[in-house]
């Protein structure tokens with residue numbers, strides 16, 4: 001009963017102190033929750049994407065007809081075939097075998113045999129790994145993204161925890177004299193602890209509930225409106241809340257706050273009640289100043305110099321919080337702006353239709369004419385990506401190497417010119433300058449019944465590696481970059497394997513894509529719509545932009561609150577000092593100016609330092625990404641608005657507290 | 666013109682529902698160059714009276730004039746200027762600034778007035794008060810007596826026309842207290858006005874005039 005009475009009294013006597021603690025706690029909980037929910041959604045979306053793509057099956061055999069199904073029945077170790085919408089699905093029954101690449105190859109060979117037996121040449125098999133089919137991502141960029149998010153989450157938790165702890169301790173400090181009063185009135189240690197624990201629990205639960213509701217509702221809205229964009233009817237980000245993660249976050253905060261309360265109460269329990277009663281009047285401990293006190297032009301400047309050399313700790317701690325946060329935010333904002341310019345750019349060749357060419361067939365002149373005449377097509381050009389070549393093995397024990405042949409001049413800044421039979425390869429492959437490679441048409445090497453034969457000497461072209469490139473190797477095939485002369489020879493004997501299309505208007509991409517799909521309907525054709533991919537990425541990045549903006553807004557609010565509380569505390573703590581100086585003849589105006597001046601210096605640093613830190617970093621980033629450094633009006637306006645808000649947050653608490661402290665003098 | 670003119674001065678502190686008349690309709694004048702002792706029991710209102718004269722506290726009613734300046738009607742700028750230039754105040758509870766060394770505390774009134782501190786004067790004062798080897802210490806590292814001497818040095822550094830001394834000998838042994846008293850008398854002999862609050866009858870007797878207050882009244 002007495003607890004309730006005390007609590008009621010303490011709430012009614014200083015409601016704003018509890019309100020500030022509540023606001024700080026809510027903001028502190030909100031930040032890591034936002035990041036955690038985003039991380040959960042990212043993981044969940046990817047999982048759903050993989051599951052939807054693989055349908056949980058190992059093999060998808062495309063272009064199938066109902067009549068093909070019986071050919072795939074009764075394979076030992078595989079499920080019975082399931083036919084749906086032109087695709088036959090099968091999966092490996094034993095998870096062990098699925099995970100084992102050797103047994104997967106055995107099954108693959110079996111399926112190939114069945115495909116040949118079916119006589120349907122259009123069948124297109126695709127295999128999914130165990131992880132893929134179970135929604136476990138192995139994509140390195142996704143995994144590193146998740147790791148980065150986890151790291152950011154933990155950093156934000158660390159930041160929040162430290163702020164929450166100091167905010168709670170300063171809150172407790174305000175009530176230390178209450179502990180003294182209670183003790184003097186005969187309250188036991190246990191009773192006092194229970195009292196503060198009850199108060200903490202009340203504020204904690206309220207703040208936690210608020211933070212959870214705010215984060216869930218606002219992120220759900222943001223996801224629905226911007227982030228859950230579907231590309232090929234699949235989204236990579238799907239709003240998802242992992243309750244365990246939320247509970248874990250709250251538990252961390254609860255333990256930290258509980259410990260800090262426990263430690264403070266423990267300290268109080270060893271001090272006599274009298275010391276606690278006077279605690280609020282004690283001046284903050286000040287170490288001996290290293291810099292001597294210097295006389296400046298005006299008394300206010302002299303005092304300001306004194307504050308800066310002896311009592312600047314509060315202001316430097318404000319800077320230590322606000323500068324890194326602002327700098328990181330500006331940097332992220334700049335990175336995203338640069339990224340948006342790169343991804344959001346209009347694709348020069350927006351749509352491409354390509355054909356895998358069996359038997360040397362490609363696109364004909366009529367095909368080209370048809371595509372050029374389509375509505376929305378500005379220009380069409382043939383693409384030659386000859387894949388009918390291999391590298392002969394160097395000795396009979398080795399196997400041939402599949403090839404991708406590209407023109408060396410297509411690399412852009414070609415470092416040197418190649419003579420006709422010289423080539424370049426990536427630095428990353430195991431070939432060096434001076435190596436001799438033997439190029440050969442595939443049909444001169446493979447014979448019709450699946451074996452190999454010795455190619456005739458006139459089919460073999462001897463090439464010498466003359467240069468290395470910085471390109472990334474593309475995986476299964478070796479990329480070689482040949483001279484323009486040789487490339488011209490090669491494509492002269494090849495039909496075009498693709499047609500690239502420049503659109504009259506990027507918005508026409510869907511219409512052109514549809515027209516191409518109907519015209520080139522065979523299984524050997526594939527249509528790639530790069531423009532819609534770019535549009536998707538742009539839409540996606542604007543969602544991320546917004547999310548980042550939102551997270552930052554929460555962070556900024558949090559920082560402002562902390563600054564406000566710290567600065568108020570600073571001036572309040574200097575009350576005895578101000579009184580003494582006033583008695584010695586410092587006028588109120590001099591005192592006011594000295595503190596505002598000290599505050600102003602810090603505020604100026606808080607506004608300029610983040611800019612000075614982030615600008616060179618952005619320039620560096622742009623130089624690295626070869627993107628133009630650009631400061632658009634919107635960015636400058638956002639920065640200016642933030643600066644004004646920051647300046648206000650520095651100025652207002654000092655101004656208000658000073659007025660309050662100076663008035664009764 | 667009088668150095669200090671006090672007319673019908675009253676200061677009331679409200680403590681809950683109770684009014685405490687710390688100073689109750691007091692009137693007196695102090696001529697320039699006079700040395701006046703103010704005596705009275707603990708809690709009789711001596712410190713409050715000095716605070717009113719020093720312009721630190723605002724009177725509930727009545728008026729105070731110090732060196733021709735009317736305390737009640739002057740703004741903060743004028744009062745602060747008067748405190749810096751004309752007044753020296755030795756506070757009962759010292760009021761030293763904890764973040765400043767003894768030396769910096771002593772020269773603070775000069776700095777607040779934008780004046781260049783006079784090093785020889787500082788050394789002379791510190792030497793006389795016996796704190797010359799404690800000048801680099803923070804108040805927290807000084808004894809009560811040493812703090813008192815720093816407070817006295819600070820009050821005298823700007824050659825005040827009027828010196829308000831609130832029990833300047835409270836924390837000192839007899840010999841040191843006698844020396845301080847000697848110093849105050851010397852200051853007075855130079856033509857400065859001194860108002861001294863003291864419990865010691867001996868010192869009160871050394872002053873030209875004695876004002877006795879009890880319960881805020883003379």
Ligand SMILES: Nc1ncnc2c1ncn2[C@@H]1O[C@H](COP(=O)(O)OP(=O)(O)OP(=O)(O)O)[C@@H](O)[C@H]1O
Nearest residue numbers: 678680685687706707708709710711712713714757
């Ligand atoms: N700020 C204040 N608020 C309320 N009451 C006060 C305040 N200052 C002084 N008083 C009261 O006014 C009366 C006079 O106090 P004052 O400090 O002037 O006494 P004093 O004569 O200097 O005593 P001492 O010899 O102990 O220093 C006391 O009863 C005191 O309680």
Ligand SMILES: [Mg+2]
Nearest residue numbers: 711712713757
């Ligand atoms: Mg007194």
